[in-house]
Each structure stands twice: as C-alpha cells, then as structure tokens.
Amino acid sequence: MSLSVRPILSALMRNRTGAVLVAMQVAIALAVLVNALYIVVQRIEKMQRPLGIDVDNIFVVQASGFTDRYDQTSSMREDIDYLRSLPGVVAASPSNGIPLSGSGSATTLTAHPGVHSTDGFNYYEVDEQGLDALGVRLVAGRNFRHGDIEPSRAKNDASSFVSNVILSRATALRLFGQDDPLGKAVYDDLGQSATVVGIVDPVIGAWVGDRHPDWVMFMSRLPSGRYGAVRYLVRTRPGARDAAMQQAESHLSRSNPDRVITFVRTLNYFRDLSYLGDRSMGIYLLTVTLLMVAVTCLGIFALATFNVTTRTRQIGTRRAVGARRADIVQYFLVENGLITTAGVVGGCALALATGYWLSIQYELPRLNLYFLVGGVLLLWGIGQLAALQPARRAATVPPSVATRNV
Amino acid sequence: MLKMQDVSKVYRTDLIETYALREFSLEVSAGEFVAITGPSGSGKTTFLNVAGLLENFETGSYRIDGTDVRGLSDDQRSRLRNERIGFIFQSFNLIPDLNIYDNVDVPLRYRRLSTRERHERIGSALDLVGLSSRMKHMPSQLSGGQQQRVAIARAIAGDPAFLLADEPTGNLDSLMARQVMELLEQINELGTTILLVTHDPELARRAQRNVHLVDGQISDFRTYEPRAAPDAGLAHA
Numbered sequence: 034m035s036l037s038v039r040p041i042l043s044a045l046m047r048n049r050t051g052a053v054l055v056a057m058q059v060a061i062a063l064a065v066l067v068n069a070l071y072i073v074v075q076r077i078e079k080m081q082r083p084l085g086i087d088v089d090n091i092f093v094v095q096a097s098g099f100t101d102r103y104d105q106t107s108s109m110r111e112d113i114d115y116l117r118s119l120p121g122v123v124a125a126s127p128s129n130g131i132p133l134s135g136s137g138s139a140t141t142l143t144a145h146p147g148v149h150s151t152d153g154f155n156y157y158e159v160d161e162q163g164l165d166a167l168g169v170r171l172v173a174g175r176n177f178r179h180g181d182i183e184p185s186r187a188k189n190d191a192s193s194f195v196s197n198v199i200l201s202r203a204t205a206l207r208l209f210g211q212d213d214p215l216g217k218a219v220y221d222d223l224g225q226s227a228t229v230v231g232i233v234d235p236v237i238g239a240w241v242g243d244r245h246p247d248w249v250m251f252m253s254r255l256p257s258g259r260y261g262a263v264r265y266l267v268r269t270r271p272g273a274r275d276a277a278m279q280q281a282e283s284h285l286s287r288s289n290p291d292r293v294i295t296f297v298r299t300l301n302y303f304r305d306l307s308y309l310g311d312r313s314m315g316i317y318l319l320t321v322t323l324l325m326v327a328v329t330c331l332g333i334f335a336l337a338t339f340n341v342t343t344r345t346r347q348i349g350t351r352r353a354v355g356a357r358r359a360d361i362v363q364y365f366l367v368e369n370g371l372i373t374t375a376g377v378v379g380g381c382a383l384a385l386a387t388g389y390w391l392s393i394q395y396e397l398p399r400l401n402l403y404f405l406v407g408g409v410l411l412l413w414g415i416g417q418l419a420a421l422q423p424a425r426r427a428a429t430v431p432p433s434v435a436t437r438n439v
Numbered sequence: 440m441l442k443m444q445d446v447s448k449v450y451r452t453d454l455i456e457t458y459a460l461r462e463f464s465l466e467v468s469a470g471e472f473v474a475i476t477g478p479s480g481s482g483k484t485t486f487l488n489v490a491g492l493l494e495n496f497e498t499g500s501y502r503i504d505g506t507d508v509r510g511l512s513d514d515q516r517s518r519l520r521n522e523r524i525g526f527i528f529q530s531f532n533l534i535p536d537l538n539i540y541d542n543v544d545v546p547l548r549y550r551r552l553s554t555r556e557r558h559e560r561i562g563s564a565l566d567l568v569g570l571s572s573r574m575k576h577m578p579s580q581l582s583g584g585q586q587q588r589v590a591i592a593r594a595i596a597g598d599p600a601f602l603l604a605d606e607p608t609g610n611l612d613s614l615m616a617r618q619v620m621e622l623l624e625q626i627n628e629l630g631t632t633i634l635l636v637t638h639d640p641e642l643a644r645r646a647q648r649n650v651h652l653v654d655g656q657i658s659d660f661r662t663y664e665p666r667a668a669p670d671a672g673l674a675h676a
Contacts, residue, residue: 355521
C-alpha cells in the first residue's frame, strides 16, 4: 500500500474537528441503526410467527341480544345451524373470544390443586367444531365430541369448571413439562378440575402482545355471552369466505328481531388491527433509521467534499510528484475509512450500552451481536460509498494545478 | 535527456485560441543548468508543465531519455514524473498537515520503496539541504527559505534525472533566494540537470544557458561561462 495509514492519520489529527464530528455522527447512527433494526426484526418475527389458525379463510360474527325476549341458547343454536349450512363453510362454532383480536378471556391454571399460580392462560369456550372452525391442528388425543359440550355458564358464575379441555402444546409444557398431559387433570383457581383430552399445536390466543400468546386452552362449553354478545367463528373453503360472509350478514341481520349483528368481519381484519402497532412502529423506526443513516452519509460526503475542495493544490502537488489517480482515490478513502472506523468503534460501545438500557427499561431481549457486526459492516460500507464520489472527483484534479499561483 | 521538437500547446475557449507554446524546440543534455526566462504570458509555466508531464501538448514530439511521452497513459506519466522528474514550486507546495520528514516522504511512498530505503533517502536529502535536525517540524514552523529547501529535498530525494524549478526564489527575500540558488547550483554540480523558470535576469545569468521565450517561442539563446564554485558551505536560514 503506497499510502500507509500513519501520515494520513497524523494529518487527520491536525484537523480533527470535522472528523470528530462526523465520527460521532457515525457512532450515533450505528447505535440507532443496530438497535432499531433489532427491534424491527423482533416485530417482524412476532408478526410472522406461526399462528396455527387458518386466518385467511375465517370470518367472525358477533351478535348481541337487546330485548327481554332474546333467548341466547336457542338463538345461538339457530345461528350456528344456519352458518354451518352455508355453501363453502367447513366448520362453525360459538366462541367467547376471537383469536388475534385483543378480546378474549383468561384464567389461571395449575397441574396440582391448591397450588397458587399467576400464570394466565387464554381460553376459548367452543363446541365440537371449535378446533375445525379455527383450522387448528390436533397433535395428540382427541377433539371434543358433541356429548362433551356443556351448556353456557350462567352470567357472572365462576363456580364451575368444565369436564374436558384441550391444551396448546405450550400450555401443556408449562403445566406438565415433558410428562404426557393426556388424561391428566388441570385445576382452575377454585381448585376445580378438568381432564386434558387433546393437544393442539401451534395456536395463538387473543392477545398478540402477551409474553406467552400461545398459552391457550379450549374448553368444551358454549360461551356464556357475557355482556350480551355471542361470537361465531366460521371457517370456509379457500375462496368461499367473502360470499359466505355476505350471506351470513344478510340473513342473520334479519332472522331474529331480538338481537343485532354487531359486526361480521374477517379474522384478517383483527390480525391486521392487532399488529398495526408493530407494523407502524417498524415503519417508523425504519424511516427514522434510514433518515439518520442518510444524514450520516451526507455528513461523510460533505466532509470529504470539503477536504477535496480545500486541498486542490495539495492534490495537484501529489499528482505532480507521482501520485496516480488511484493513489488519490485511495488517500481519501483511507482517510474516510479512519474516520468511519473511529465512529463505528465508538458506535459499538454506544449500541451495546443503548441495547442494555432498552433491555432493562422495556424488557427487550439483549442486543444480538450479529446485528452489531452487520451494522458495523453496513455503515462502514455505506460510509466508504459516500466518500467515493468526492474521492473520484479529487482524482480528476490535474497535476498542473501544482504550478498555478492563485 | 530532454528533447522537444516543434511542440505546440494551445488553450482554446469558444472565441479564441491562444498558443502558449508555438513550434517550440529545445534540447537539454544531462547535467545542464538551463534558465527559462521571458515576460509574463510568454509560455514559461506552460513549458514547465509540458516538460514536467503535468500537461499534454497538441503537436510536436517530446522525448525524455529517448522515451516518446506522447503515447503514455496517465499512470505511465505519473510514474515517469515520480522517477525521473523533481519539481520545485514557487509557493513550495508543502503539505501543511505533514511534518518535514513526511513531506519529503510523499513522492517516495508513491514509488513504493521500502521503509528503510525511504528513510535513508529522506535523511540524505534533508542533510543536503541542511534541515536534518528539523525532521519533526511542521512547515509552518519554518521560514520561507527553509520551506523551499524542504521542497528541494522532496524533489531530489527520489534521485530524479532532472529538476524543474518554477520561480523557486519568487517568494523569498534576496538572502534566502541566494541560498536557494546556491543549493540548486550545488545539486547541479552533483550531476542533476536543472531547468529553472525565472523572471530574474541575475538568477538566469547563473545558469549555463538562458532560453528566452516570447509568445510561446524562443526568441533568444544565450550561453554563459561556467560559474565559479560557490563559496564554501551553504548558509542556513
């Protein structure tokens, strides 16, 4: 290398204000870039995790009775029969909650009576078509049978559990570890037991932001329709959902004058709504990060341009005494590389400190070092690209500039 | 060593063409000390730029040590400048952010010499100009005469075949100018060919030959008697 680093570094140190400012800019950009990308990737992973539910082919109906004549049990029976009769419908079930919607119910569960636990498990009250209505895969045991389904619990009655439950694999692991959960009892917070008859995997509950959204339990009971609303989960064959939705809305809104259809919506709607915050956060962070990296590149570009402009005579002199154009390009890239390297070294410390603070403050996972390495390479490369154009412009300075007495 | 034959250099704008050199011919032998004089705008600097491969020319031929420079690539011209030509500029053109040692080192690095060889050459060159004790000084810490001597050290460190000096005393007072001139004469006596561009007839008279330019053409040749050996030693500013 014809241009060893020492003289460039020593020249840089004599005019370090601009270089230090740009290096600080690089350091801050790296800290933001790495942590923001890490958060964005976490959000993307969250949005892309397996749901275990046939989201694209499911719609949800919510009905609310509003007269004294309204009989929830018979209305539910009629509605479900109608929904199951619609062309293209694979399965339909009443349900207390809607997956991915933020609306559902949870209870504490233990594997041993009398043991206090604060673990919350999201539960669905469904009938024998509940699993099919969600498209959830049964991986062990059996599905609910028609005879398993218990009538709705009276409103505000928390005194009775159910006979049979189906657990998500994550729930079973939490309660029983590696033991086979089938046939074992689980207990609610009143010490009442239910028998585990099946295991599903994967599946997700109502709250996507939960630390354990896959801690899910299905209960063999019709929903109680608390607050006067019952929900139906309806799964269709691919391509049949929208037509079935239209038919369902049209019929159900007229079939019973004692209740109103509050909404008929696709499950995609709820999923998109639930992940809206994650998506918006991701877009926001990416935008801010890209802007910051762009501003940093502009800083690098500006400093390199300034250096080239103010050293025209010096460049001409170097060319006159034998520098090739490539030597001039190399000089400015090495100089910029030193500034960027100083920036990314400082940025590594700043990124780790920021990552640590975020992990403590917001209970986020610690910064993955691969992101740091990637961020360093990315920023260093972009930094060199930003300096390339001024460096190439420097190389076009003719050697005859050396003899001009301006 | 250096042979120009009918060299023309034209500067063009949309409206006018200006001949900075017109069918210019000059032959300089090894070891000569030639002064190029002439009024402002006569083509002295253009001649120096063309002779030093800093600029191209339109017509004619130019050979350095028998090598026709016309067909050389930019990289080849850079290499030739680096290995065969030393430049001394009126404004010294030292790099202000590098110390004296590193300034002299600049052309040597482009030649990709070993660290040891560069160090030896820098030491010898700075010894010759009497500044080996100032290696770690910055240019701003030196007087004008000292800076020009550093520039001379930079020019000779690569052991060039010839030196091109562009008004090397133009920015110096008379004492410093005399010292610089004596140094150039000493270098010439050591065998280096020197082409000196100057306004100063007194300096020109100290050369072995004076080429006077007017309007890009040679108007007069004058040869002088061999000069007396310089007084003992070199005065240091």
